[in-house]
Amino acid sequence: MHIAVLAKVVPDYEVPAGDFELTNNRAHERYKRMMGLYDENAVESGVQLKEKYSAALTIVSYGNTDDIPVLRKAVAMGGDSIQLITGNSDDPSIIAANLKMALDSLGNVDLILAGQQSADMDRGVVHGILAEMLGFAFIPQVAQIEHENNLWKVIQNTESGIRELEFGGKAVLSITSVPENVPRIPIVRSIFAAKKKPVDKIAEIKSDAMTIDEISLKIPKMESVCEFLPAEDDLAETAKFLLRRLREERYI
């Protein structure tokens, strides 16, 4: 069994909105680079499958060579190797075409996992595009994965509950976060060992971009109008005051 996990290195997604700045219509370069929020859940899910089914686990990423030290965390968590396609496009079609090229070169991938959306572009479309390009099934928002009798059984989170789905072929799954796939913290020995694991750098191929123009990217103004209510002395009075104000301003 061979599992591939797609991981993207993104600017620090925990930067508060008030401190967020743009340069060249993208997040400022000074922000720390880190693995995407949900991509870490996907890596954890992949490592759990590797441990359970003795699978091979390859981390596949599209980005630049500066991302390698960040991607090594995925290897320290349990990945076997890294495939990095070097490129800097933000176009989902171009990224998916390049991921396809890398996955085709691996040849024998049974299952592809990806975070439910990247933590920068927030699109959640690259994995679905990739699945269709590969001719694989695509299932979003997957919380659990099992393999039994040559069938994959997955639990999908929906707006109203959960669904159990089953399939026999190859698939791309987008992984959501659940308590069961909270990313493990690699031990020191694994971190050092990860530095010796192979990184296969692949040059980007040319492919067609989507017919979309990005006209602008702006930071919305957030004006703080918070009225702080006293909380040191008489909390009962504060509670009554709050309820009165909510009614006066017709919120309740």
Place this chain on the structure above:
Amino acid sequence: MKTLIIEIVEPKRLGELLTVSRKFCDQPDIVVVGAGKVPGSFGTAYQVEDTVAANLISDIASLILEKSYEIILLSASTLGAGIAAPLSVRLSAPIVSEVIEIQPDLVVERPLYGGKAMATYKLKKTPVVLTIRRKYFEAAELQGFTESVPMELTEKKVDLISEKEAKTEGVPLEDAEVIVSGGRGIGASENFSMLQELAEFFNGAVGASRGAVDEGWAQPTQQIGQTGKIVAPGVYFAVGISGASQHLAGIANAKCVVAVNKDEEANIFKRARFGIISDYKKIIPVLVEALKEEA
């Protein structure tokens, strides 16, 4: 422009997509996913019983190509996420997800970087596939019903084994006028009962941040935020929630945010109308008592 909606039988979701569709046409067609009478007036309503997105792509793509639809609308939901991107490949169409504003000339807006930035795009050719973020468009009233035409599927990639609805008490989050939401600051699953008690006084609902869901203190169906539910209540009590931009993206349309947090530097206060710097275990019971006195 010829417009096709793809959606389940859920009146609010259908109503929101109908509102968006009216920027392009008077009466869109629809592919209804799942069973049930089709509320609202549509040109043609195609209905598929199978609700697994992966099984629908091929036949919906064929329908779109055959009927030359130009605008394809889905809600930003699990179903929408499962259909939209693969469908865009089949149609060689551009796709924009989580759209929050749209003009008839196909200029659309969507958030990036967890809602910290807003991008505007111009789609240069049709067909286009768009997923629409919930609660950004007023739901159109659905009048009457449309007789549906069964749509046969030719592909089955994935089997649905079982489906379980999450147990919810009271009003659904998306419809609640008051939401009391807890974050990691709540500290334990059992402490959510305090929030439940407050919510009940307002006939409201209890939500949670991603952090609280990751801790297993609340169900994934209660998660509010960019990758959870998008809500638009009259009052949103954010209790023990730090206010990460990804969470704020889910409450952008809340009319009034009341933030309760011990940390005076918490980002949530920047979004709040009223702020209380306090241990929630002190203020929430007092609020409940005040409401009991009023009752």
